[in-house]
Amino acid sequence: MTGELSPIDKAKFAAAKRSVEFIEDGMKVGLGTGSTAAWMVRCLGERVRNERLRIKGVPTSARTAVLARDVGISVISLDEAKWLDVTIDGADEFDGAFNLIKGGGGAHLQEKIVATASDRMIVITDASKEVETLGAFPLPIEVIPFGWQTSKALVEELLISMDVMGRETTLRMNGDVPFISDEGNHIIDLHLNRIGNARQLSMALNQIPGVVENGLFIDICDTVVIGYGDGRVETR
Ligand code: 5RP
Numbered sequence: 001m002t003g004e005l006s007p008i009d010k011a012k013f014a015a016a017k018r019s020v021e022f023i024e025d026g027m028k029v030g031l032g033t034g035s036t037a038a039w040m041v042r043c044l045g046e047r048v049r050n051e052r053l054r055i056k057g058v059p060t061s062a063r064t065a066v067l068a069r070d071v072g073i074s075v076i077s078l079d080e081a082k083w084l085d086v087t088i089d090g091a092d093e094f095d096g097a098f099n100l101i102k103g104g105g106g107a108h109l110q111e112k113i114v115a116t117a118s119d120r121m122i123v124i125t126d127a128s129k130e131v132e133t134l135g136a137f138p139l140p141i142e143v144i145p146f147g148w149q150t151s152k153a154l155v156e157e158l159l160i161s162m163d164v165m166g167r168e169t170t171l172r173m174n175g176d177v178p179f180i181s182d183e184g185n186h187i188i189d190l191h192l193n194r195i196g197n198a199r200q201l202s203m204a205l206n207q208i209p210g211v212v213e214n215g216l217f218i219d220i221c222d223t224v225v226i227g228y229g230d231g232r233v234e235t236r
Contacts (some may be wrong), residue, residue, distance in 0.1 A: 001042060007229030011126035015227030016040035019088045019124045025053050028112040030079045032089025033107035036124050037195040040088050045071025060114050062182050063106040080186040081168055084118040091123045092233035094130060094224055100200055103140030103215030106181050112213055121221045140215040141205055142185045151210030152188050158204055166193040185212055
């Protein structure tokens with residue numbers, strides 16, 4: 001399954017492989033998005049095929065849904081599942097309290113809904129994503145296309161009023177055109193450097209008209225599985 005991998009991909013694979021050991025027969029599982037989550041979906045598919053596990057997967061993006069079906073995982077919607085035993089997903093940053101920045105792949109809206117509807121959220125990651133304070137990775141916010149420039153201006157005003165360090169905001173692009181999320185929205189990336197009060201910022205951002213969701217996951221993740229390039233894994 002792995003072929004020749006770079007150290008970072010070996011680390012992601014190691015974390016992904018370990019994380020699927022948490023899955024038991026009959027579970028309903030949220031399936032994250034991104035390169036680490038894709039390894040997890042492949043590893044889970046292998047268990048489903050080898051052990052005939054009867055699990056149901058709820059994907060957090062169209063691309064994860066395609067991969068899950070490809071590897072033999074039975075896919076249902078969140079509304080069919082209603083509540084999940086566990087969600088396993090990657091992250092762009094995590095801190096000592098297991099608060100996260102997600103959305104580097106533009107899927108944080110569905111990812112947050114699915115993770116919040118789960119008994120637990122397991123994050124799988126390589127060690128480079130651990131930070132003292134969140135914010136070096138650009139914080140994504142999903143905005144509806146209608147009036148997005150107004151929403152962006154309101155976000156910039158908020159950042160000034162909250163005295164946030166970095167205030168640059170950029171519309172995420174896909175080549176020459178704006179990136180479009182699975183929900184048909186745009187993503188604005190906030191280059192903040194350091195987020196002093198992530199909980200307060202998250203709540204304030206979601207009050208802005210046009211903002212659908214931001215990439216801060218506060219008090220949602222309870223377990224982090226960290227993979228290393230030499231194949232070691234640490235679970236916290
Ligand atoms: C997608 C995400 C991803 O989990 C995050 O970007 C990490 O991606 P990768 O595993 O490829 O490093 O939040 O919206």
